[in-house]
Amino acid sequence: MNDIADDEITGYVAQVRAALGGVPESTREELLDDLPEHLAEVLAEGNGTLTGRLGAPSAYAAELLAAAGLAGGPPKRRDQLRDLRERGARWLRIADVRVGPVLGYARASEFLVLLRPAWWVLRGYLAAMVIAQLLDSGSAPIGLLPRIGGSDLVALVLLAAAVVGSIWLGRRGAPVRFWPRYAYWSATAVVVIFALAGFSWADSGARTAPYLDATYSGGSGYGSVEDVFVYDGQGRPVENAQLYDQNGAPLQMGGMYCTDPVTGESRATWQRGYPHCPERNPFQSPSASPSPADPGVAPPGPSPAGSAPGAPAPIGTAPSGTAPNGAGPSSSAGVRTSATPSASPSR
Amino acid sequence: MRCVDTTQLLKGVLDLAVLAALRDEDGYGYDILRRLRAAGLQDVGDASVYGTLRRLFSGGLLNTYVVPSDEGPHRKYYALNAAGRAELERNGKTWREFATTMNDLLGDRGIV
Numbered sequence: 001m002n003d004i005a006d007d008e009i010t011g012y013v014a015q016v017r018a019a020l021g022g023v024p025e026s027t028r029e030e031l032l033d034d035l036p037e038h039l040a041e042v043l044a045e046g047n048g049t050l051t052g053r054l055g056a057p058s059a060y061a062a063e064l065l066a067a068a069g070l071a072g073g074p075p076k077r078r079d080q081l082r083d084l085r086e087r088g089a090r091w092l093r094i095a096d097v098r099v100g101p102v103l104g105y106a107r108a109s110e111f112l113v114l115l116r117p118a119w120w121v122l123r124g125y126l127a128a129m130v131i132a133q134l135l136d137s138g139s140a141p142i143g144l145l146p147r148i149g150g151s152d153l154v155a156l157v158l159l160a161a162a163v164v165g166s167i168w169l170g171r172r173g174a175p176v177r178f179w180p181r182y183a184y185w186s187a188t189a190v191v192v193i194f195a196l197a198g199f200s201w202a203d204s205g206a207r208t209a210p211y212l213d214a215t216y217s218g219g220s221g222y223g224s225v226e227d228v229f230v231y232d233g234q235g236r237p238v239e240n241a242q243l244y245d246q247n248g249a250p251l252q253m254g255g256m257y258c259t260d261p262v263t264g265e266s267r268a269t270w271q272r273g274y275p276h277c278p279e280r281n282p283f284q285s286p287s288a289s290p291s292p293a294d295p296g297v298a299p300p301g302p303s304p305a306g307s308a309p310g311a312p313a314p315i316g317t318a319p320s321g322t323a324p325n326g327a328g329p330s331s332s333a334g335v336r337t338s339a340t341p342s343a344s345p346s347r
Numbered sequence: 348m349r350c351v352d353t354t355q356l357l358k359g360v361l362d363l364a365v366l367a368a369l370r371d372e373d374g375y376g377y378d379i380l381r382r383l384r385a386a387g388l389q390d391v392g393d394a395s396v397y398g399t400l401r402r403l404f405s406g407g408l409l410n411t412y413v414v415p416s417d418e419g420p421h422r423k424y425y426a427l428n429a430a431g432r433a434e435l436e437r438n439g440k441t442w443r444e445f446a447t448t449m450n451d452l453l454g455d456r457g458i459v
Contacts (some may be wrong), residue, residue, distance in 0.1 A: 030401065031397075031398075031401055033423060034375075034376045034397050034400070034401075034423055035397070036420040037375065037376065037377070037416075037420040037421065037422055037423070038376050038377055038393065038397060040420055041377035042377075042393070054393055054394070060393070060394045061394075063392050063394035063395055063398065064394040064395075064397060064398040064401075065398065066395075066398065067361070067392075067394060067395040067396070067397070067398025067399045067401075067402065068398035068399070068401045068402045069398075069402045
C-alpha cells in the first residue's frame, strides 16, 4: 500500500466521520472501525477512486446508518426532549385520572377547565401589572393596582381593559400559526414568572410587617400602661405593691415619673412599688378617701372578686391594710391598672 | 405497477443473507461482501453490508475478533454465535415458506 492510497483512505474516512457528526462518539467510532480495512480492499481491487467506486462519503455514511438501524440518527437532543415530554405527559394523564374522583369529576382536567375563565381574569390583572411595571417610572411602589404615575384612575382603566382583553383572547383560543403562537406562549410565560416574583415579594412584605409594628408599639398589649393600682380583698388600695410573673421575675410597667393631674407638672416618684403615683388612683378622688370610721365598707370604685359592691366586708378578715411587706404579691389582691378605667367596678 | 427493485427486496433479506454468508466460515467485512456478490447479490451496497454487520453484532447475533495484518489495517472478523445460528434457522425457514408461496403464486398465474 502506498502513501497516496493511505491519504485517500484517510481523507474518505474523515469525511464519513464528519457526515456522522450527529452520532454519539462511541457509536460513531464503532461504525468507522471497519472502514479503513474496507477502503484498503476496495482500492486494492484497482477499480478507480474510492468516491468513484463507493459514492460520496456522505452517501456512504447515510447508507451505513440506515443499514445499522440508526437511520434518522441516534437519539438527538430533540428526541430526548420529546421523550421527556412524553414521559411527563404520561404522568400527567395518570395524575389526571387519579385526582379527578377526589374533586368529584372523572378527570381533574374537567375541573380545571371550569377554572379557565378565572385564569383569564387573573391573567388580565397580571398583564396590567406587567404593563404598569414597565411604564411606571415613579420611585414610589405601585402597590397592588396597576398604577401608572400613582394614578388610581389610570390603574382602574388599565385593569379593566387588560381583563376584558384577556377574556377576549381566552375565548378566541391560542393562535394556530407559529409566530403568533410563539408570542402567545412567551407572553404567558412572562406573566407567570412575573406573578411568581410578585407573589413572593408581597408575601415577604406581609411577613415582615408585624415585626415592624412590634418594634414601635411594644406589642404586649400593655404598652400603654403607665401605672398599676392594687386592691386587697376589701377593695382597699394596696400601696407599695410588688408584681411578679410566674417565673418570679418582677413585672416592670409604666415609668418612674408622675404627672400632676392639675398642674400638668412631672416629677420623679420615690415609690418603689405600685402604684408609682398613688394620687392618680382612678377610682378614688382625693377628697373621697374612705373614712377611717367606716373601714369595712369598700370604696365606691373597685370591687374585688367575691364580694358585692358596697357590701360590708367580713369583719374578722379585715387585713391590716398595709402592703404585703414587699415580699410577694397578695393572692387575694384585686389588680386594676390605670389604663383600664372603663372596666366596670361592679363586674 | 412499479418495478420490483432488487435493492428494495435486498433490504428485507440482507440480514438473512449476511447470516447465511457466515454460516460455514467466519469472515471479515470485505470477505462477506465478496461472498454475497459471488452468490449473485451484485447490487448489495458496501455500506449496507457493513452497517448490517454492525447491527447484527449489537443485536447479539455475531461475535467479533480482530486479526492483525502485516500489510494494511487489521481485520475484524465476524462469526455466528448460537443466537445467530438460531436466528438464521428461523428466518431461513420463514424465507423458504415465503419464497414457496411467491413461486406458487407466480406459477399459478402462469407468469413465469
